Amino acid sequence: MTHAVPTSFVVFGVTGDLAHRKLIPALFDAVADTNDHDVRLIGVSSQPVGAAGVQEIVRKSLADRGNRGSTVARFVERSTHALVSRDSDTLDDLGRQLREIEGPGPNNRVFYLAIPPGPAASISTMIGKARLLDAGGWGRIVLEKPFGRDLASATALNELLHEYFSETQIYRMDHYLGKEAVQNLLTFRFANPLFESTWNRDRIESVDIRVAEDIGVGERAGYYEKSGAVRDMIQNHLTQLTTLVGMEAPSSFTAEAIRDSKVRVLESVRTVATRDVVYGQYASASINGELVPGYLDEPDVDPGSKTPTFVHIRLAIDNWRWQGVPFYLTTGKRLHERSSAIVVTYRPAPVCIFHGREDDCPIGRNTVTLRIQPHEGFDVGFSVKDPDPEMQVVSKPLSFDYSDAFKDIPDAYRTLVTDILEGDQTLFVRGDEVEASWRVYEDVLEPAAAPLPYPAGSSGPKLS
Ligand SMILES: NC(=O)c1ccc[n+]([C@@H]2O[C@H](COP(=O)([O-])OP(=O)(O)OC[C@H]3O[C@@H](n4cnc5c(N)ncnc54)[C@H](OP(=O)(O)O)[C@@H]3O)[C@@H](O)[C@H]2O)c1
Structure with missing residues (x-):
């Protein structure tokens, strides 16, 4: 069964180690052999790598899946890039870029924060303020460990996330x-x-x-x-x-x-x-x-x-x-x-x-x-x-x-x-x-x- 609504899997930190070694291969394996998900990877970074740069990262990440050539090629081809500025305090422009990539019609969106823990709170806030999870389908946000650095900071981060997202939209990773x-x-x-x-x-x-x-x-x-x-x-x-x-x-x-x-x-x-x-x-x-x-x-x-x-x-x-x-x-x-x-x-x-x-x-x-x-x-x-x-x-x-x-x-x-x-x-x-x-x-x-x-x-x- 094909899902009627396509999904944008938006990866903040696409140029980083986690994305390269773990996340991109995992996404490929999760979607490549199934018709259940119409998923496109959108790599976000502050470096102007462009769609070609993201595709190169994806290709390298999937180098050991060479025996699945045409599936890899299709996945690479559909992967693309969105640019953000570290100096901006809004992600409104990211919203515009996503709409342009997705085209008309509803979309599901996953925002995966594969970035250092420091900026995770401010980026989550910007995603929430710009209402980026709401593109007509479902929306989910994924945060890597560590979640906070003590009880006070974890509680504060939870409160902040709950201002913009329901608990059912928040996925806190512990890969164990x-x-x-x-x-x-x-x-x-x-x-x-x-x-x-x-x-x-x-x-x-x-x-x-x-x-x-x-x-x-x-x-x-x-x-x-x-x-x-x-x-x-x-x-x-x-x-x-x-x-x-x-x-x-x-x-x-x-x-x-x-x-x-x-x-x-x-x-x-x-x-x-x-x-x-x-x-x-x-x-x-x-x-x-x-x-x-x-x-x-x-x-x-x-x-x-x-x-x-x-x-x-x-x-x-x-x-x-x-x-x-x-x-x-x-x-x-x-x-x-x-x-x-x-x-x-x-x-x-x-x-x-x-x-x-x-x-x-x-x-x-x-x-x-x-x-x-x-x-x-x-x-x-x-x-x-x-x-x-x-x-x-x-x-x-x-x-x-x-x-x-x-x-x-x-x-x-x-x-x-x-x-x-x-x-x-x-x-x-x-x-x-x-x-x-x-x-x-x-x-x-x-x-x-x-x-x-x-x-x-x-x-x-x-x-x-
Ligand atoms: N690496 C692992 O094996 C691993 C395992 C478990 C958990 N984690 C967790 O996963 C997260 C990412 O890990 P990583 O090793 O991939 O990190 P990383 O390589 O140090 O950074 C990932 C990317 O984050 C972006 N970034 C860096 N500083 C930023 C900032 N101040 N604001 C916004 N974006 C920033 C950069 O992308 P641009 O410069 O392109 O914007 C960078 O390429 C961390 O929370 C880490 O604890 C990692």
């Missing part, structure tokens, strides 16, 4: 939510009573949520110096994972019911105190024989910077399901590996019958490890008897790998772009949800003292 293994958390929990009936304080001892990066700050120090690990990773990605592990079953599989449940668990998370946080900062070390700089030696980093590149937080959830079960959130840059996983550790067997002494019990804990990247899938850790004549108990995993079971795992951005076009907000962060998550970290966004140094390529500072 588009990852297949993250979406599968809901299925894993609520389609498998096997696990759900044990998913509580009676059976579970702790939950570890870890997102490790092996790269350093690279070229992003300008942004990262003002952000640090709590703002950059914990408040969004790791907190989203926390809500999906911790939430109650929603009343239905709808965007509002799911997001209601996520907000409810966030409301039960105790505001984190300084004593529950360990901050770290990577120091120069040799990785595979090559000396890599420490954070303080990276370009554009203040040599006295206290910006944490690693953080380990203990969260407490004060509700009936989770009271007394610590959720440990850990993330860092320049660690020994790139991986994201959630490890749920069960309480030990109540009695150890295999050895005489309780403190020498060979039975490992049951664990559920949900692997988000790389190697999406999960492992359930069991104790089994080693077929040795002597009674030996060892831990072994029962494993599931997405790549064994399914052929294509869509990229997170492709999933999210499809949802934007379909008007499905399930995987986007609602306004009250983003505020509830900032509230949790209000007192620990920055360390009071210098973070603990850890060698680049290690697993972070020693945690006592």
Whole structure:
């Protein structure tokens, strides 16, 4: 079925990194093989690159899709450009350019702000004032993370957006939510009573949520110096994972019911105190024989910077399901590996019958490890008897790998772009949800003292 009303996918920041690496390929994949969306990319920039410049960007972004030549060519050909001035305080002229490109008749419009967070508020205001979402069809605006830099700024940004747009028009991105293994958390929990009936304080001892990066700050120090690990990773990605592990079953599989449940668990998370946080900062070390700089030696980093590149937080959830079960959130840059996983550790067997002494019990804990990247899938850790004549108990995993079971795992951005076009907000962060998550970290966004140094390529500072 072809949609009667065509859609303009308007990308602010079309000349930037996100547009090139993620957004343009995702849009192409979302629309190229379907007749459901008549979508045209309109790249907005302050550089006068023109339609030819945007088409060149699109062509380069889709270089690895060469086997789909004619589809790529059509997509490139339809892509075009709109020029804005950074000095102007209105986008009225953008409205005129869009009407010219679209021609007569109604249009749907998506405004995707793939720009640094600083100008996002003023550009949203200008889009709202110029009523650019209203072109006779539906209108949606998409904002990238970070959404605000603390509770006050996120609340102010929400208030500003709500002056011009309804919540159903606002799509707050957290690309982790588009990852297949993250979406599968809901299925894993609520389609498998096997696990759900044990998913509580009676059976579970702790939950570890870890997102490790092996790269350093690279070229992003300008942004990262003002952000640090709590703002950059914990408040969004790791907190989203926390809500999906911790939430109650929603009343239905709808965007509002799911997001209601996520907000409810966030409301039960105790505001984190300084004593529950360990901050770290990577120091120069040799990785595979090559000396890599420490954070303080990276370009554009203040040599006295206290910006944490690693953080380990203990969260407490004060509700009936989770009271007394610590959720440990850990993330860092320049660690020994790139991986994201959630490890749920069960309480030990109540009695150890295999050895005489309780403190020498060979039975490992049951664990559920949900692997988000790389190697999406999960492992359930069991104790089994080693077929040795002597009674030996060892831990072994029962494993599931997405790549064994399914052929294509869509990229997170492709999933999210499809949802934007379909008007499905399930995987986007609602306004009250983003505020509830900032509230949790209000007192620990920055360390009071210098973070603990850890060698680049290690697993972070020693945690006592
Ligand atoms: N890059 C990623 O992998 C990634 C991943 C997740 C989230 N994000 C988020 O996505 C957003 C964009 O990231 P990015 O890496 O693409 O950024 P970027 O490359 O630094 O900038 C994107 C574009 O934004 C425009 N721009 C820069 N300053 C501006 C200003 N003051 N006013 C208006 N436009 C301005 C520029 O386009 P013109 O000069 O042509 O106007 C620039 O090419 C950020 O919020 C970032 O946090 C990025």
